[in-house]
Amino acid sequence: MVTLSDVAKQANVSKMTVSRVINHPEQVTTELRELVVAAMQELNYQPNAAAKALANNRSNVVKFLILEDIDTTEPYYMNLLFGIARGLDKRQYALQLITDRQKLTAGNADGYLITGARTSDFPWLDQLEKPLVLFGENRYGYDFIDTDNKLGTQMATKYALAKNYQSIIFIGIDVKEPFEYSREAGYINTLQQHAKLPRIYRLANHSRLSQQYIEEHWREFAPNTCFICASDRLAVGVVRGILHEGGAIPRDFGVIGHDGVFLDQVSNPQLTTVQQQVPELGEHLARMLLSKIAQSGAQQGELLLAPKLVTRGTTRE
């Protein structure tokens, strides 16, 4: 294994000069810096993360806690995880996946990424001693990153209006969480701007339930209606319900989902959906946490990433 000392010898300088070239290059003269850089390349020097971590009183590990039930976690998290991994990689950070909150404080970590946190979790979040970034909106001042949920449903609703669907109905998820409020708000705002009355139904997030709902209330839905759904799961059920009742998609009925991960593509027809930029969200999560760690816990604020409206088979051309 090539160490700092090896590089130092090769470049005829002290270990410290090599260390400075890596961490504070501006403190080193250009000639020495170039000598050292050349030596590092020649020897293919790979810094030892453990030694660095020990000297810095760090662990170079970040924990990712998923509070939602795994069985229900759709493919979504896979993409998020890859984004996080990409963000951590650049700084040689590794990841620990946690599903049991008890294990969060066991072992070492420099900070925490937490998803699925609800209001009831905030008390124990406050007890944590390491920097923390949430994935998902909250209104209590925790740093977070999320999709711009409001913008997403605004885009979807505007699109449905532009495609001349007369009646626009929102199928929401029956939870009292900020992401759902934001999605509903985007829908309501846009309708109001067009002097239309909102119609919102809320269901647990299962395709079976939304399918059943559509079938049972079929007579209430006139042709020329578009359903804006708070998830692709709900959207898939709505599509099935409409097809089961003999409705024509996309001619008489439009359906727009939300999330845009996997399910939208395997469904038939493929869903028009508000696609979250999941890997990018993950990468920003990692970046925000690392910079919070570097700034010894300083507040980072919030970051909303714009989603993309992907138009496919469940809305008019």
Add this chain to the structure above:
Amino acid sequence: MVTLSDVAKQANVSKMTVSRVINHPEQVTTELRELVVAAMQELNYQPNAAAKALANNRSNVVKFLILEDIDTTEPYYMNLLFGIARGLDKRQYALQLITDRQKLTAGNADGYLITGARTSDFPWLDQLEKPLVLFGENRYGYDFIDTDNKLGTQMATKYALAKNYQSIIFIGIDVKEPFEYSREAGYINTLQQHAKLPRIYRLANHSRLSQQYIEEHWREFAPNTCFICASDRLAVGVVRGILHEGGAIPRDFGVIGHDGVFLDQVSNPQLTTVQQQVPELGEHLARMLLSKIAQSGAQQGELLLAPKLVTRGTTRE
């Protein structure tokens, strides 16, 4: 931060005794050991992974390389990842996710977990200097863990026969990989034992293709046929094709998938499928790699985990 020294003081012993209690407890007398354990608990001692790693010339990091295209990786890997995480956690190991093989040897790691490796990858795998375990069958002597693919299709085929489907057709994935050969072998064996002739069709792994295939060859399939599919994707397409042609599932046509992750449940009707024990596979992967690391790279052999046949709506009661 509580260190070994703190515990040592508290217990009135030397650091080394504390270290031994942790790593070689059999070398310490019972009384001292109890004293030390008590002190560790009282102070809530958490070993410093970085220091341990440095002293052991380890990194306490394992890299997980995914060679397949992420976009096509279904939810499957999420579960695998959680299994791996669980296996690593117990020994305070952290994970780095890699999708770019170039990055595998950048930075530090004590070993590699690799999935999606094909024969063409073996040359560069041989160049790797750290212990390595593959996820997925291979016949070149690399240590690996996989589902017992042959057993899975045997179970599926026997079940179809037991349910009195007369004709049993295999819809395979059109790749030349051991897992596919094993799945086909399980099907062929079982049919031969029942003096029936195998019928195998191979397609790329997309539901659209299998649906299309069924529709285009519909007249070739007599009622009382069961399709054994090499993936849930293919199975979902087969179901759609049958329904589209007006076939009755499960009365006249049975469909059995393979994998049992997510897709089987969101499909309608829910699939009968050969369900892989994915989190367990992940946990065993981690365990095998850690023990290989501990044994400085000793051969670990192969491990096949039995899948479960989950019977649902696409086969007869």
Add this chain to the structure above:
DNA sequence: TTGTAAGCGTTATCAA
């Protein structure tokens, strides 16, 4: 600007 020395928390080695 560069180098020296000490220390981060742990473990292996060797001596008692």
Add this chain to the structure above:
DNA sequence: TTGATAACGCTTACAA
């Protein structure tokens, strides 16, 4: 069986 010492590779603090 237990303890003192040195070492792992790096960085901070201080000296030159």
